[in-house]
Amino acid sequence: LRTPGGTVRARAVGIATGAYTAGGLTPLLRGRLMPILSNSIVTRPLTAAELDATGFRTKLVLTDTRTLRHYYRLLPDNRLQIGSRSAITGADAGHPRHLQVLIDGMHRKFPVLHGIEIDYSWWGWVDVSHDMMPRIFRAEPQGNLFYALGYGGNGVSYSAQAGRRMAQMIGGKDFIGQDLPIFTSALPTHAFAPFRRIGQRMLYRWYHARDEAA
Numbered sequence: 001l002r003t004p005g006g007t008v009r010a011r012a013v014g015i016a017t018g019a020y021t022a023g024g025l026t027p028l029l030r031g032r033l034m035p036i037l038s039n040s041i042v043t044r045p046l047t048a049a050e051l052d053a054t055g056f057r058t059k060l061v062l063t064d065t066r067t068l069r070h071y072y073r074l075l076p077d078n079r080l081q082i083g084s085r086s087a088i089t090g091a092d093a094g095h096p097r098h099l100q101v102l103i104d105g106m107h108r109k110f111p112v113l114h115g116i117e118i119d120y121s122w123w124g125w126v127d128v129s130h131d132m133m134p135r136i137f138r139a140e141p142q143g144n145l146f147y148a149l150g151y152g153g154n155g156v157s158y159s160a161q162a163g164r165r166m167a168q169m170i171g172g173k174d175f176i177g178q179d180l181p182i183f184t185s186a187l188p189t190h191a192f193a194p195f196r197r198i199g200q201r202m203l204y205r206w207y208h209a210r211d212e213a214a
């Protein structure tokens with residue numbers, strides 16, 4: 001492995017770099033991940049009256065059923081965190097209109113929170129595979145390059161399980177379910193990979209229109 005700090009020799013390599021996998025890391029992964037942006041905001045802590053008016057009864061995670069869904073929850077200190085898809089490119093991700101999309105979405109769900117201060121906002125990439133299925137895979141049949149990738153924005157708990165399975169595969173240990181396609185097939189590529197941001201833009205418009213009509 002050639003790194004900026006030196007060369008590392010290893011018997012096996014496991015790649016678990018999520019959506020931040022560099023395009024040139026290995027040709028075996030070229031065009032196989034479609035990083036998608038997730039934007040999030042967090043309000044100031046809600047007052048007792050606001051809590052009552054919003055009707056929150058749980059601190060468990062919640063989601064609506066839109067395709068471009070909002071995912072949200074009440075944090076331990078009673079702040080509301082809400083996230084969704086909005087920006088397409090990293091260069092555009094910090095644009096105020098994406099913050100506004102989330103704020104508008106929050107107002108529609110909780111009109112009582114209209115005008116509430118937003119204390120935090122951020123965005124980041126999630127590693128989506130072209131068939132929405134993650135893979136924990138030996139990238140070359142006889143080689144020692146493995147990867148665990150493609151969690152589609154659901155990797156917080158799943159990545160721990162995937163890391164364990166990848167370690168078992170690297171260590172040559174068998175486990176039940178090893179014949180499932182997530183362990184036996186590569187992340188698929190996409191014929192239109194170079195043009196996918198154009199397609200994503202059109203899809204987002206369509207999803208938005210369909211979500212609004214439903």
Ligand SMILES: Cc1cc2nc3c(=O)[nH]c(=O)nc-3n(C[C@H](O)[C@H](O)[C@H](O)COP(=O)(O)OP(=O)(O)OC[C@H]3O[C@@H](n4cnc5c(N)ncnc54)[C@H](O)[C@@H]3O)c2cc1C
Nearest residue numbers: 016017018020038123124125126151153154155156157159
């Ligand atoms: C805004 C946002 C909201 C999300 N919300 C949720 C959620 O609500 N629920 C959920 O389940 N998941 C969520 N996710 C997805 C979840 O965070 C990821 O699926 C998960 O963190 C992936 O874990 P990982 O260990 O595979 O990769 P990561 O946690 O992304 O770690 C990859 C690491 O690899 C490092 N790296 C990259 N390239 C190299 C290199 N060449 N050499 C060495 N190191 C490298 C990176 O610096 C990073 O530390 C969200 C992600 C984002 C961005």
